[in-house]
Amino acid sequence: MDRPLVVSPAPHIHGGASVHRLMYDVLLALIPAYLVSVWMFGWGALYVTALSVASCVGFEYLIQRFVLKNKPTLCDGSAVITGVLLAFNVPSNLPPLLLVAGALVAIGVGKMTFGGLGQNIFNPALVGRVFLLISFPVPMTSWPVPQGFHTGVLDAVTGATPLGMVREGLASGESMSSIMANLPDYLDLLVGKMAGSTGEVSSLALLLGGIFLLLRRTITWHIPVSVLVTMALFTGVMHLAHPGQYASPVFHLLTGGALLGALFMATDYVTSPMTPRGMLVYGAGIGVITVLIRLFGAYPEGMSFAILIMNAFVPLLNRYIRPVRFGEEVRHG
Amino acid sequence: MIKTFPKGGIHPQDHKLSATSEVVPLALPEVVTLPVSQHIGVPATVIVKPGDVVRTGQVIAESAEFISASIHSPVSGVVVRTDDFVEPSGLRRTAVLIRREGDDWVEEVDRSPELVESFSMSPMEIRSRIARSGIVGLGGATFPAQVKLAFDPRKKVEVLIINAVECEPFLTCDHRLMLEKGPEILTGIRILMHALQVERAVVGIEENKPDAIAHLRALAAPGPGIQIQPLHMKYPQGSEKQLIKAITGREVPSMKLPIEVGAVVFNVATVFAVYEAVQKNKPLVDRVITVTGPEVARPGNFLVRIGTPISALIEAVGGMPRDTAKVIAGGPMMGKAVKRLDAPVTKGTSGLLLLPERLSYREEASPCVRCGRCVSVCVMGLEPYLLAALTNKQMFERAEGEGIVDCVECGSCQWTCPSHRPLLDFIRLGKVTVNKRIRARAAKI
Numbered sequence: 001m002d003r004p005l006v007v008s009p010a011p012h013i014h015g016g017a018s019v020h021r022l023m024y025d026v027l028l029a030l031i032p033a034y035l036v037s038v039w040m041f042g043w044g045a046l047y048v049t050a051l052s053v054a055s056c057v058g059f060e061y062l063i064q065r066f067v068l069k070n071k072p073t074l075c076d077g078s079a080v081i082t083g084v085l086l087a088f089n090v091p092s093n094l095p096p097l098l099l100v101a102g103a104l105v106a107i108g109v110g111k112m113t114f115g116g117l118g119q120n121i122f123n124p125a126l127v128g129r130v131f132l133l134i135s136f137p138v139p140m141t142s143w144p145v146p147q148g149f150h151t152g153v154l155d156a157v158t159g160a161t162p163l164g165m166v167r168e169g170l171a172s173g174e175s176m177s178s179i180m181a182n183l184p185d186y187l188d189l190l191v192g193k194m195a196g197s198t199g200e201v202s203s204l205a206l207l208l209g210g211i212f213l214l215l216r217r218t219i220t221w222h223i224p225v226s227v228l229v230t231m232a233l234f235t236g237v238m239h240l241a242h243p244g245q246y247a248s249p250v251f252h253l254l255t256g257g258a259l260l261g262a263l264f265m266a267t268d269y270v271t272s273p274m275t276p277r278g279m280l281v282y283g284a285g286i287g288v289i290t291v292l293i294r295l296f297g298a299y300p301e302g303m304s305f306a307i308l309i310m311n312a313f314v315p316l317l318n319r320y321i322r323p324v325r326f327g328e329e330v331r332h333g
Numbered sequence: 334m335i336k337t338f339p340k341g342g343i344h345p346q347d348h349k350l351s352a353t354s355e356v357v358p359l360a361l362p363e364v365v366t367l368p369v370s371q372h373i374g375v376p377a378t379v380i381v382k383p384g385d386v387v388r389t390g391q392v393i394a395e396s397a398e399f400i401s402a403s404i405h406s407p408v409s410g411v412v413v414r415t416d417d418f419v420e421p422s423g424l425r426r427t428a429v430l431i432r433r434e435g436d437d438w439v440e441e442v443d444r445s446p447e448l449v450e451s452f453s454m455s456p457m458e459i460r461s462r463i464a465r466s467g468i469v470g471l472g473g474a475t476f477p478a479q480v481k482l483a484f485d486p487r488k489k490v491e492v493l494i495i496n497a498v499e500c501e502p503f504l505t506c507d508h509r510l511m512l513e514k515g516p517e518i519l520t521g522i523r524i525l526m527h528a529l530q531v532e533r534a535v536v537g538i539e540e541n542k543p544d545a546i547a548h549l550r551a552l553a554a555p556g557p558g559i560q561i562q563p564l565h566m567k568y569p570q571g572s573e574k575q576l577i578k579a580i581t582g583r584e585v586p587s588m589k590l591p592i593e594v595g596a597v598v599f600n601v602a603t604v605f606a607v608y609e610a611v612q613k614n615k616p617l618v619d620r621v622i623t624v625t626g627p628e629v630a631r632p633g634n635f636l637v638r639i640g641t642p643i644s645a646l647i648e649a650v651g652g653m654p655r656d657t658a659k660v661i662a663g664g665p666m667m668g669k670a671v672k673r674l675d676a677p678v679t680k681g682t683s684g685l686l687l688l689p690e691r692l693s694y695r696e697e698a699s700p701c702v703r704c705g706r707c708v709s710v711c712v713m714g715l716e717p718y719l720l721a722a723l724t725n726k727q728m729f730e731r732a733e734g735e736g737i738v739d740c741v742e743c744g745s746c747q748w749t750c751p752s753h754r755p756l757l758d759f760i761r762l763g764k765v766t767v768n769k770r771i772r773a774r775a776a777k778i
Contacts, residue, residue, distance in 0.1 A: 005674075010663075010668055013748065021751070275705065326574065
């Protein structure tokens with residue numbers, strides 16, 4: 001023997017999963033939605049994503065290097081994801097200064113104040129988004145209409161989102177059927193031909209990415225299914241009871257970032273529960289709160305708030321919804 | 334119907350490189366080293382002294398304690414030392430060192446290869462024969478076999494379960510034994526059924542061994558009572574509680590033994606040892622060991638005398654591949670890394686796994702991202718991330734409440750952790766402390 005043998009406790013093999021691979025899976029899964037948003041919003045989509053990612057990564061590096069004074073861990077990819085998701089959740093014509101401020105709040109307040117990766121309670125991208133929405137409601141709700149590259153970034157023609165149009169229409173006394181007649185049809189909603197935040201518009205592309213994540217087992221079905229089924233049931237009951245006042249469940253699932261939230265935001269590992277049953281309760285909570293806000297709240301869309309509210313309940317869910325221990329339920333069969 | 338246990342588990346690649354290699358007897362070693370503690374329980378007491386001449390099969394250490402096992406000389410020769418040696422893990426333990434001179438067996442042992450199927454011993458006689466033969470659980474747990482046959486008479490055994498799962502990647506010793514010693518194993522099962530006075534036995538085999546399933550099925554078909562049960566591949570199916578759950582649907586409660594749900598479990602290699610002890614009067618002096626590894630020249634299965642130095646087995650597969658950095662006694666999930674190659678194989682050594690440098694080191698751990706994978710793979714329904722954190726913070730009372738002592742140390746949590754966190758290292762540490770606290774409390778009462 002020319003060198004000593006390595007001695008370490010079992011297990012001696014590893015399944016090969018790694019945090020950066022999981023993060024890159026998520027980024028890959030977001031590519032279809034990104035392509036559609038570039039198709040719809042042109043330069044705006046490119047600009048807003050690039051600036052948001054650069055700001056998030058930059059702030060993470062600066063804070064780790066100069067404030068926390070620990071080793072920067074940029075290669076885990078989580079700051080890139082926060083950047084992409086922040087960009088996907090804002091209008092593509094958002095002024096650069098606001099976007100950079102949003103990134104600072106997302107990374108600085110949403111993530112680093114809690115101690116960095118794995119420690120934060122709230123989804124960082126949503127912390128940034130909601131900060132912007134509450135502080136700068138006008139630029140945050142002036143969504144460009146899809147024009148591709150036929151327009152500049154900041155001078156894009158803006159319009160309301162489908163959910164916003166429903167709310168305004170109902171407020172001005174229009175009937176649901178006449179509102180619906182002016183909205184994009186379901187096919188357009190599915191493809192993403194509507195005004196909205198950069199990455200939320202194309203349900204089809206988001207669904208494609210979500211299926212990829214499920215097949216790769218990067219996420220499990222519990223949260224997305226729970227969110228979407230709860231939303232469908234809740235809006236379905238309301239729609240059946242008062243079709244003139246409440247839009248159909250399909251409409252609700254295809255608009256307002258329902259799929260972006262259910263598949264990519266609510267499933268964030270750090271801020272969602274640890275057990276499958278906890279995930280189901282968490283998802284149902286998000287579904288209920290989203291619909292409550294959409295139908296009865298002050299905002300036309302409620303996904304971001306719903307996820308942040310349920311994020312706050314995650315420690316509680318982890319505390320009280322535990323896995324069933326082996327041997328606890330002794331069954332004789 | 335193919336069965337499995339429902340909760341948790343992982344699917345590591347099985348790497349059964351030596352599955353088609355017939356069992357070959359290894360050349361007898363020049364020296365054997367026999368630790369007095371090759372089993373769970375009280376170490377045996379040495380009854381020979383340096384200079385004594387011993388024969389193969391002669392008792393060299395024994396114990397009057399209930400949970401213990403005697404040790405027999407696996408060769409004939411002269412006792413050289415009976416003091417400390419350094420065991421594979423690097424700890425110092427008492428052992429008997431014997432220099433071999435020939436292979437002269439004690440007369441009582443029937444060394445003919447003929448199959449003997451009929452037996453006439455009473456359950457009590459079977460039990461004492463097994464006890465005298467030094468048989469322990471050969472799956473790796475090394476629990477003295479006779480103890481499993483001596484349970485509270487108020488409890489009823491409903492089923493004898495034979496663990497032929499071999500869910501550890503790389504290992505094939507049980508697989509080969511089933512293919513090559515099928516009739517002996519079935520006779521062993523019948524002996525144990527008689528000893529336990531039980532009508533039903535189920536052999537659990539994972540479906541990556543279809544030839545063994547078919548072979549044993551064909552052999553078991555004429556008689557009643559023995560059922561061959563194929564199981565889906567899933568680690569850790571060979572864990573006793575998980576196997577019982579897979580086969581009977583019953584869950585052994587925390588801190589309880591299988592008898593609690595009417596089951597007794599024996600490893601298939603142990604069953605073969607029982608056959609040899611009862612039908613041939615042969616004590617446990619050898620066993621089948623798989624020697625393998627991703628870069629090993631000729632992975633194989635060997636019939637090895639207990640006490641043979643590890644280095645002799647490595648020579649038998651064509652020597653150590655040049656970049657070998659880790660040698661594991663056992664499988665890759667639960668085996669122990671070996672420090673010295675002059676250390677002996679013991680009764681519990683089911684395999685030797687030689688890992689190249691690239692597979693010998695752990696990745697650096699990164700922060701927990703709370704993905705929950707450790708929770709979903711835990712077969713005991715525990716929360717490994719939490720147990721590790723509680724141990725790290727020395728919150729042992731809460732760790733006890735969270736069921737840390739139920740951990741079977743299968744390593745699935747650590748295998749699946751994307752942050753490469755050493756979850757099981759922490760949990761093992763916590764278990765030791767919590768077990769100490771539980772014993773201290775029991776002593777007070």
